[in-house]
Amino acid sequence: MLLISPSLVLASVLVILPTHVHPATVSSTVAQTFLGIGGSGAWWPHDLFTFPDSVRQNLSSLLFSQSGLGLSSYRYNLGGGGVQVSNPVRAPQTPYVSAGVYNFSADPQGTFFLQQASSFGVPGITMFINTAPAPLTSNKASCAGQFVNGSGAAFAKYAVDVAVHWRSAGINISYISPMNEPDNSFGPIPCGQEGMLVAPNQRAEVVSSLWNELNSRGLATAIGILADETSSTSVAPTEYGAWLPQVVNMVAHIVHHAYDFPSDANYLNFVNAAHSASGGKSTWMSEICCSLGTPSGTGRGYTQGYDPTINNALMWAGLVFQSFVIGGEAHYDAILDARFEWTGMRSYEELDLSDDG
Numbered sequence: 001m002l003l004i005s006p007s008l009v010l011a012s013v014l015v016i017l018p019t020h021v022h023p024a025t026v027s028s029t030v031a032q033t034f035l036g037i038g039g040s041g042a043w044w045p046h047d048l049f050t051f052p053d054s055v056r057q058n059l060s061s062l063l064f065s066q067s068g069l070g071l072s073s074y075r076y077n078l079g080g081g082g083v084q085v086s087n088p089v090r091a092p093q094t095p096y097v098s099a100g101v102y103n104f105s106a107d108p109q110g111t112f113f114l115q116q117a118s119s120f121g122v123p124g125i126t127m128f129i130n131t132a133p134a135p136l137t138s139n140k141a142s143c144a145g146q147f148v149n150g151s152g153a154a155f156a157k158y159a160v161d162v163a164v165h166w167r168s169a170g171i172n173i174s175y176i177s178p179m180n181e182p183d184n185s186f187g188p189i190p191c192g193q194e195g196m197l198v199a200p201n202q203r204a205e206v207v208s209s210l211w212n213e214l215n216s217r218g219l220a221t222a223i224g225i226l227a228d229e230t231s232s233t234s235v236a237p238t239e240y241g242a243w244l245p246q247v248v249n250m251v252a253h254i255v256h257h258a259y260d261f262p263s264d265a266n267y268l269n270f271v272n273a274a275h276s277a278s279g280g281k282s283t284w285m286s287e288i289c290c291s292l293g294t295p296s297g298t299g300r301g302y303t304q305g306y307d308p309t310i311n312n313a314l315m316w317a318g319l320v321f322q323s324f325v326i327g328g329e330a331h332y333d334a335i336l337d338a339r340f341e342w343t344g345m346r347s348y349e350e351l352d353l354s355d356d357g
């Protein structure tokens with residue numbers, strides 16, 4: 001929560017401000033509450049885990065401690081097992097062995113940073129999922145396939161079993177996002193990353209199955225459901241009608257990505273459309289990554305690259321501004337690679353993340 005003291009009185013200084021400086025109005029009432037600013041553990045944990053423990057600890061401290069970035073949100077990527085994914089960095093192991101059988105030693109990279117986020121006290125931990133385990137998907141792979149109608153209960157049991165495991169280990173997973181970018185299967189095989197298409201008319205089954213599983217285990221209030229992480233703000237509202245009305249009461253927050261890099265006007269259009277489709281649910285910006293571009297906002301777009309200067313920092317600040325100020329959103333997550341650029345973290349290049357999303 002951000003509270004600004006009402007005692008600041010600007011009137012006496014206004015007369016000497018240069019003409020290009022705009023006066024601020026400071027109110028004693030809270031205008032907006034920020035619930036979280038954070039990032040996703042995808043896909044960098046794979047690489048960073050190879051460093052000695054002392055370096056991993058330092059990185060965790062830089063990300064999560066109050067003397068570092070002090071992120072207030074972390075998104076743990078529950079691995080899908082990487083079947084048919086050619087890039088090992090984007091193919092995390094899954095704990096799923098078979099129905100109801102798990103190996104929780106799998107994906108030591110992802111679970112290490114999940115545990116670090118928790119032990120540094122990051123308050124908001126989400127578990128997000130790119131794909132169901134391969135045996136449940138249409139093509140028995142971790143990409144290029146589709147959610148299978150009728151598999152929602154098995155998929156939900158897996159997700160909740162994993163969340164319950166980590167919660168019993170003291171890690172307070174408080175949200176599950178079951179479909180990361182359901183509009184993209186990330187095919188063809190061999191794929192560059194995990195993914196699973198969930199057609200708009202299949203998304204209600206995913207959400208309702210997850211809610212039913214949480215509810216039957218007494219967790220429907222402890223763990224909120226986030227949906228649907230569609231890649232772009234222009235596409236998401238065109239698909240809400242196919243699923244959202246059926247499950248709107250089961251969704252905690254509407255989450256979206258912004259890979260269309262919308263203008264301010266289009267960002268606001270999206271937020272308004274999401275509010276109207278959901279009866280006023282709050283929207284969260286849950287993933288963006290990898291843009292170069294200028295401080296004034298031109299040249300934004302999905303671009304892998306490395307610019308540790310203030311130019312890129314200001315470009316990115318503009319993206320955050322759209323979410324918090326234009327859209328009035330309460331929560332912002334970036335892919336952490338983008339945050340490394342934003343902070344100008346000198347180790348970004350040394351850690352060789354430049355080919356890694």
Ligand SMILES: *[C@@H]1O[C@H](CO)[C@@H](O)[C@H](O)[C@H]1NC(C)=O
Nearest residue numbers: 052053054055056057058059
């Ligand atoms: C960890 O950070 C401390 C303080 O910034 C530094 O002195 C130390 O060299 C770092 N250790 C490693 C292994 O990077």
Ligand SMILES: *[C@@H]1O[C@H](CO)[C@@H](O)[C@H](O)[C@H]1NC(C)=O
Nearest residue numbers: 093097103104105106107108
């Ligand atoms: C569980 O996963 C870990 C990490 O990949 C592996 O070393 C171990 O052999 C697996 N255990 C079983 C029983 O498969």
Ligand SMILES: *[C@@H]1O[C@H](CO)[C@@H](O)[C@H](O)[C@H]1NC(C)=O
Nearest residue numbers: 123124125172173174175222
């Ligand atoms: C877990 O997280 C939720 C939501 O962020 C919070 O309300 C709850 O107090 C947390 N529980 C613990 C034990 O930290």
Ligand SMILES: *[C@@H]1O[C@H](CO)[C@@H](O)[C@H](O)[C@H]1NC(C)=O
Nearest residue numbers: 148149150199201202204205
């Ligand atoms: C899956 O279920 C949805 C919702 O009932 C339906 O609209 C869709 O046609 C089904 N898809 C397939 C491939 O059967």
